[in-house]
Amino acid sequence: MAIEVRLPTDENFIRSLKVGDEVLITGTLVTARDMAHKFMVEKRPEFLKDILRGTAIYHCGPVVRKEQSGEYRIIAAGPTTSSREEPYQASVIEQYKIVGVIGKGGMGEKTSEALKKFGAVYFHAVGGAGSLLAKCVKKVKDVLMLEEFGSPEAFWVLEVENFPAVVTMDAHGGSLHRQVLKESEARLKEILESFGTR
Amino acid sequence: MQNFVEIGLELIKRCSTDLPPDVEKRLREWRDREEASSTARNVLDVILKNIEIARQEGTPICQDTGLVTFYLTLPRGMNAEGIKGDLVEAVKKATALGLLRPNAVDPVTGKNSGDNTGGGLPYFSVEYHDGDEIVIELMQKGGGCENCGAQYRLPDQRLKAGRDLDGVEKCVLDAVFQAQGFGCAPGVVGVCIGGDRAHSYLHAKKQLLRSLDDKNEDPVLAELEERLYEKLNRLKIGPMGFGGNTTVLGVKVGKLHRHPASFFVSISYCCWADRKRKAIVKGSDVQIY
Numbered sequence: 001m002a003i004e005v006r007l008p009t010d011e012n013f014i015r016s017l018k019v020g021d022e023v024l025i026t027g028t029l030v031t032a033r034d035m036a037h038k039f040m041v042e043k044r045p046e047f048l049k050d051i052l053r054g055t056a057i058y059h060c061g062p063v064v065r066k067e068q069s070g071e072y073r074i075i076a077a078g079p080t081t082s083s084r085e086e087p088y089q090a091s092v093i094e095q096y097k098i099v100g101v102i103g104k105g106g107m108g109e110k111t112s113e114a115l116k117k118f119g120a121v122y123f124h125a126v127g128g129a130g131s132l133l134a135k136c137v138k139k140v141k142d143v144l145m146l147e148e149f150g151s152p153e154a155f156w157v158l159e160v161e162n163f164p165a166v167v168t169m170d171a172h173g174g175s176l177h178r179q180v181l182k183e184s185e186a187r188l189k190e191i192l193e194s195f196g197t198r
Numbered sequence: 199m200q201n202f203v204e205i206g207l208e209l210i211k212r213c214s215t216d217l218p219p220d221v222e223k224r225l226r227e228w229r230d231r232e233e234a235s236s237t238a239r240n241v242l243d244v245i246l247k248n249i250e251i252a253r254q255e256g257t258p259i260c261q262d263t264g265l266v267t268f269y270l271t272l273p274r275g276m277n278a279e280g281i282k283g284d285l286v287e288a289v290k291k292a293t294a295l296g297l298l299r300p301n302a303v304d305p306v307t308g309k310n311s312g313d314n315t316g317g318g319l320p321y322f323s324v325e326y327h328d329g330d331e332i333v334i335e336l337m338q339k340g341g342g343c344e345n346c347g348a349q350y351r352l353p354d355q356r357l358k359a360g361r362d363l364d365g366v367e368k369c370v371l372d373a374v375f376q377a378q379g380f381g382c383a384p385g386v387v388g389v390c391i392g393g394d395r396a397h398s399y400l401h402a403k404k405q406l407l408r409s410l411d412d413k414n415e416d417p418v419l420a421e422l423e424e425r426l427y428e429k430l431n432r433l434k435i436g437p438m439g440f441g442g443n444t445t446v447l448g449v450k451v452g453k454l455h456r457h458p459a460s461f462f463v464s465i466s467y468c469c470w471a472d473r474k475r476k477a478i479v480k481g482s483d484v485q486i487y
Contacts, residue, residue, distance in 0.1 A: 022237060062261050063257075063296055076257055076258040076259075078261050081380055105342075105380050128259065128382045128470060130257075130262075133248075135251060151299075152310075166241075166438075168440070176440060177379055180435060180439055180441045184433045184434060187432060188372070188375050191371060195364050195367070
């Protein structure tokens with residue numbers, strides 16, 4: 001059974017999550033991808049601090065439609081590859097006190113250390129599931145830096161409900177990515193060695 | 199003359215929102231081969247549900263609607279410029295309708311053109327044939343999996359890969375291993391053996407247009423495809439790289455004659471959202487596949 005995660009949340013709850021846990025996230029997320037991460041680390045904007053504290057950043061560049069009423073509607077919103085944010089992520093976790101990073105592909109050792117040190121986890125969303133994940137978005141609460149960054153790179157503040165994900169890096173240094181890499185590497189080695197003996 | 203703006207728009211709509219049946223069929227088959235209530239099976243269920251929602255609601259399968267690439271096959275003597283102009287219009291319209299995300303960024307200024315055109319986009323490949331049909335194939339391949347493409351030069355010392363089919367297999371195994379976590383597995387793998395660097399990559403990508411159900415006309419390559427399909431799935435990287443039985447949905451291999459000094463093996467990796475559609479136009483008749 002999936003575990004319910006309500007955002008914003010606190011460090012105690014986050015530390016109870018373990019690698020392999022399947023979760024359903026409800027609450028506030030903020031999208032941030034390449035330009036946003038560079039901006040957060042280099043410019044340290046104050047206006048994001050209250051929005052981000054205790055919640056999660058989502059590595060996502062959504063397809064957004066502006067309705068005639070002026071409201072925004074999220075049409076497709078799956079995760080983008082997280083590793084591009086590796087140089088910035090640890091610093092963002094520390095400075096903005098976020099408790100979660102949502103994306104795909106997992107992240108490196110520097111981020112893993114920061115998750116452990118500051119009490120945060122990495123949630124892996126299903127890559128490519130843009131339509132399904134967009135349906136989990138109940139409301140666009142706000143958008144920041146839209147003019148400056150363009151739609152895919154802006155900070156979209158989203159209210160989501162039952163957004164499915166898997167904890168693949170936890171606050172105890174665990175990483176499913178490290179484990180699968182190790183296991184598949186052993187299998188690859190075995191297959192490569194079988195060639196000579198054919 | 200047909201209105202190719204309309205045809206292009208319909209093709210893009212189908213491509214963005216309706217996953218081809220051969221890909222969906224493989225996803226369903228592999229879903230059943232994953233253990234009940236495993237994360238691997240649950241992920242494939244989310245993917246299948248997403249495919250249904252996108253089709254029903256006419257929304258993009260994935261928010262990364264890819265780089266729009268058209269492969270035209272025209273009757274001999276026909277000029278391609280008119281059709282190309284119409285298809286560029288179709289791309290602009292599709293972007294305005296939210297069927298395509300603006301994905302064309304100037305690499306120097308960082309400015310997004312906003313309509314998926316400019317700086318060489320959309321891409322076109324034009325070939326001619328003896329028939330009188332106009333064939334327009336469309337591929338919308340995402341950026342995450344495009345980043346997983348790889349090119350090897352045989353012999354490769356690290357992989358102990360020589361200039362033979364065993365060497366080719368080793369390259370493909372390594373490329374899929376390296377792609378884990380990045381290309382949205384289970385993927386489809388296009389391979390080209392030979393060619394120069396540029397044509398080899400193009401030909402590898404073109405293999406992705408083939409149906410997953412087809413059989414390579416070259417019996418040696420057909421066997422190679424089968425062998426690789428089996429071995430790659432033995433890696434157990436699993437959907438999204440979470441571990442599991444499903445690593446790739448198919449392998450398609452082509453070849454090009456090579457220069458005696460060069461032996462390239464190029465791999466184009468496509469995520470599970472292998473978006474490809476085809477229109478065949480004959481007189482007033484238009485069929486979209």
